[in-house]
């Protein structure tokens with residue numbers, strides 16, 4: 001320390017001189033076991049009779065140590081350290097090889113130039129020595145998986161080698177920050193998720209770094225059990241209004257029940273009749289063949305059960321079996337138009353009857369061949385034809401009248 005004060009005095013004495021001593025950086029991070037160059041540049045505008053370079057080392061709470069020095073081209077090493085430090089004058093840069101953790105500290109370089117008078121300059125470089133980090137490994141606890149809202153999960157990041165390690169957690173490639181459900185240990189090496197929710201599913205990794213290196217762990221995707229959520233029943237055909245499916249008689253209809261869960265749900269289909277229910281099938285699909293159902297309206301339940309979370313959900317739906325006509329009617333959704341058809345046919349019938357009546361009344365003598373009986377028969381035939389047409393082509397009209 002005393003030596004440094006002395007050197008500093010010399011430095012200040014030469015402040016007005018033309019000697020410039022510069023270093024690219026006052027802080028340097030070195031890698032353990034590797035060579036380190038402490039680069040120094042200097043220049044001066046006097047003619048020198050002698051150029052002196054001195055390197056000193058100091059650590060907090062210790063005395064400064066002389067490492068080596070040079071006068072012109074001659075290097076004067078400290079015999080204790082001569083294998084480790086190299087100086088090639090007039091280059092004032094110092095090479096340390098190999099660098100060890102114990103070499104961490106401050107390096108002071110001083111250059112003295114003797115011309116008409118002596119001018120001097122010095123610089124200090126802070127050297128930190130780090131061991132590069134190795135690839136970290138992440139362990140989850142419990143490794144078997146966690147049930148949503150029930151358990152907690154701990155992710156532990158361990159790194160084999162490395163000094164001054166900084167831990168950072170990543171989820172799906174983004175930095176994870178502390179929050180109500182995320183707690184980090186004091187050095188951030190451990191992440192506690194409490195409570196665990198479905199949204200915590202993702203790709204986690206641990207990023208470790210220090211000033212000389214950075215490494216990321218393999219991705220880990222913890223197992224989180226959840227559900228069932230969003231239970232719904234779909235069918236391949238049939239008309240669906242709310243929870244009511246309308247099917248034509250004779251048609252087979254396939255129902256599909258699905259809900260989001262981990263592990264996959266087990267599904268059961270339950271038929272309700274009067275006050276009793278009974279399971280008719282297990283599995284996500286149910287086929288209903290409408291010919292085989294006895295009633296016109298059947299109530300079903302699809303139940304999803306997650307055997308790990310112990311939670312279940314169920315949805316009720318109704319199947320109504322109709323004739324083709326009713327379905328068409330429903331598809332058209334316009335009973336008004338069929339009413340119009342019926343009204344039209346009725347009007348037509350009334351017009352035909354009125355016409356025949358008038359014809360009989362005003363031309364009884366001109367049309368001798370047309371007796372009253374014949375006219376009645378004709379009227380009856382016309383009615384039959386119209387009715388036949390209606391039966392064949394407008395089944396829906398009939399169904400409108402006869403099916404409740």
Ligand SMILES: *[C@@H]1O[C@H](CO)[C@@H](O)[C@H](O)[C@H]1NC(C)=O
Pocket residue numbers: 017018045046
């Ligand atoms: C050297 O440079 C300094 C300023 O940089 C100046 O004051 C001094 O006069 C110079 N000396 C010579 C001999 O040029």
Ligand SMILES: *[C@@H]1O[C@H](CO)[C@@H](O)[C@H](O)[C@H]1NC(C)=O
Pocket residue numbers: 046047115116
């Ligand atoms: C050194 O001093 C001598 C006289 O003492 C002078 O002639 C010369 O110019 C000086 N050199 C420089 C570089 O200042």
Ligand SMILES: *[C@@H]1O[C@H](CO)[C@@H](O)[C@H](O)[C@H]1NC(C)=O
Pocket residue numbers: 048049050051071072
């Ligand atoms: C240093 O080198 C200069 C020339 O560059 C020379 O004049 C001087 O005598 C040398 N000094 C020593 C101690 O070798």
Ligand SMILES: *[C@@H]1O[C@H](CO)[C@@H](O)[C@H](O)[C@H]1NC(C)=O
Pocket residue numbers: 037039091092093094095
């Ligand atoms: C001094 O040596 C260092 C390496 O030890 C090198 O990077 C630098 O360029 C040298 N400077 C000069 C002026 O030769």
Ligand SMILES: *[C@@H]1O[C@H](CO)[C@@H](O)[C@H](O)[C@H]1NC(C)=O
Pocket residue numbers: 151152153194
């Ligand atoms: C996390 O769960 C374990 C059991 O799985 C329990 O022992 C521990 O106390 C829980 N930790 C917290 C912070 O709730």
Ligand SMILES: *[C@@H]1O[C@H](CO)[C@@H](O)[C@H](O)[C@H]1NC(C)=O
Pocket residue numbers: 179180181194195197199200
């Ligand atoms: C945190 O936990 C609560 C339940 O306590 C949950 O509703 C919320 O979605 C969780 N937030 C995050 C970001 O996981």
Ligand SMILES: *[C@@H]1O[C@H](CO)[C@@H](O)[C@H](O)[C@H]1NC(C)=O
Pocket residue numbers: 166167176177178184186187188
């Ligand atoms: C832990 O991480 C947080 C950001 O998530 C950061 O602000 C904090 O400085 C870190 N602590 C340590 C000791 O690295």
Ligand SMILES: *[C@@H]1O[C@H](CO)[C@@H](O)[C@H](O)[C@H]1NC(C)=O
Pocket residue numbers: 172202203219
């Ligand atoms: C997690 O990684 C896998 C592949 O490793 C990828 O398929 C999946 O989409 C990722 N998940 C997220 C949420 O990024």
Ligand SMILES: *[C@@H]1O[C@H](CO)[C@@H](O)[C@H](O)[C@H]1NC(C)=O
Pocket residue numbers: 263264265266307308
């Ligand atoms: C839970 O259900 C899954 C299928 O969803 C099945 O593979 C597993 O054996 C069941 N576990 C138990 C304990 O019943």
Ligand SMILES: *[C@@H]1O[C@H](CO)[C@@H](O)[C@H](O)[C@H]1NC(C)=O
Pocket residue numbers: 274275
């Ligand atoms: C259904 O059960 C209730 C009592 O739970 C009973 O009052 C009712 O009569 C039952 N209905 C039929 C159709 O069995």
